[in-house]
Amino acid sequence: EEIPNVNNQSTTTSMPLCPEVPANLTGRLNVIRSPVPTVLELEKQFSWLQPGGHWHPKTCRVLKKVAIIIPFRRREEHLLIFLQHMHPLLRKQQIDYTIFVVEQQGNGSFNRAMLMNIGYKEASNFNNFDCFNFHDIDLLPEDDRNLYTCPEQPRHMSVAINVFQYKLPYKNIFGGVSVITKAHFELVNGFSNSFWGWGGEDDDMSNRIRYHKLRISRYPISIARYTMLKHEQSKPAPQRFEVLRTGQRRFAIDGINNLKYMVIETKQNILYTWVLVKLEVSG
Numbered sequence: 001e002e003i004p005n006v007n008n009q010s011t012t013t014s015m016p017l018c019p020e021v022p023a024n025l026t027g028r029l030n031v032i033r034s035p036v037p038t039v040l041e042l043e044k045q046f047s048w049l050q051p052g053g054h055w056h057p058k059t060c061r062v063l064k065k066v067a068i069i070i071p072f073r074r075r076e077e078h079l080l081i082f083l084q085h086m087h088p089l090l091r092k093q094q095i096d097y098t099i100f101v102v103e104q105q106g107n108g109s110f111n112r113a114m115l116m117n118i119g120y121k122e123a124s125n126f127n128n129f130d131c132f133n134f135h136d137i138d139l140l141p142e143d144d145r146n147l148y149t150c151p152e153q154p155r156h157m158s159v160a161i162n163v164f165q166y167k168l169p170y171k172n173i174f175g176g177v178s179v180i181t182k183a184h185f186e187l188v189n190g191f192s193n194s195f196w197g198w199g200g201e202d203d204d205m206s207n208r209i210r211y212h213k214l215r216i217s218r219y220p221i222s223i224a225r226y227t228m229l230k231h232e233q234s235k236p237a238p239q240r241f242e243v244l245r246t247g248q249r250r251f252a253i254d255g256i257n258n259l260k261y262m263v264i265e266t267k268q269n270i271l272y273t274w275v276l277v278k279l280e281v282s283g
């Protein structure tokens with residue numbers, strides 16, 4: 001029997017697919033917390049970046065594009081340390097990625113979940129991303145086998161954090177760092193917009209995931225390791241218990257389908273795409 005010739009395509013499409021797990025991964029990474037680099041140093045160091053904090057493999061094809069979404073306000077030093085750590089790692093993992101920093105304007109109560117929903121919307125306006133990674137700015141992965149791609153089920157990535165003695169705090173936790181496909185994020189209606197101040201929004205997402213018959217996947221504790229950068233602890237919001245308790249009745253009406261915000265400014269920096277937003281209470 002004759003073997004069909006599958007190599008008769010143009011040079012670009014006949015480029016091989018990138019392996020699902022790149023061959024050059026080595027395990028533990030060196031986590032550099034100081035000195036804090038400057039923007040110029042990083043721009044020089046990462047001259048291979050494309051505008052907006054983007055890179056993709058040039059010698060093999062990747063089928064899925066990943067948006068890295070970082071909720072942000074007044075953590076300039078952490079951002080520089082984070083970028084210094086993440087760009088080389090994502091490149092080593094051969095990921096087609098773009099980093100989005102979504103900054104909340106003003107001194108109002110922080111709404112991490114809303115910033116992540118906005119990151120999802122705005123990133124989707126830029127490009128057709130397949131996979132969304134939501135990343136706290138103060139968490140640095142310690143192992144390069146912790147892949148920043150979307151598995152079939154939503155993945156909680158920051159399983160073992162140094163300040164929690166490298167143990168999972170509780171079974172259903174979904175905070176810190178996570179990845180989810182576009183299809184699943186749409187299915188669960190994104191995050192709730194109702195969690196103003198610290199805490200609970202990730203637990204609500206965890207509930208959404210289970211409610212929609214998905215399950216949280218995790219890498220082993222030996223791989224999903226993170227270092228947390230030091231900062232002042234925010235006071236947990238007292239109303240978070242009640243918002244979380246009543247969450248389920250709002251799953252279908254509180255999320256990416258009732259999101260209200262104003263984009264003040266966007267900029268394609270070399271190191272990341274910056275989106276400055278004003279949040280509005282969703283109705």
Ligand code: BGN
Binds near residue numbers: 175201240
């Ligand atoms: C939990 C928070 C999470 C946070 C983790 C880890 C709440 C809701 C009331 C139980 N949940 O307690 O949001 O990610 O701690 O810090 O506060």
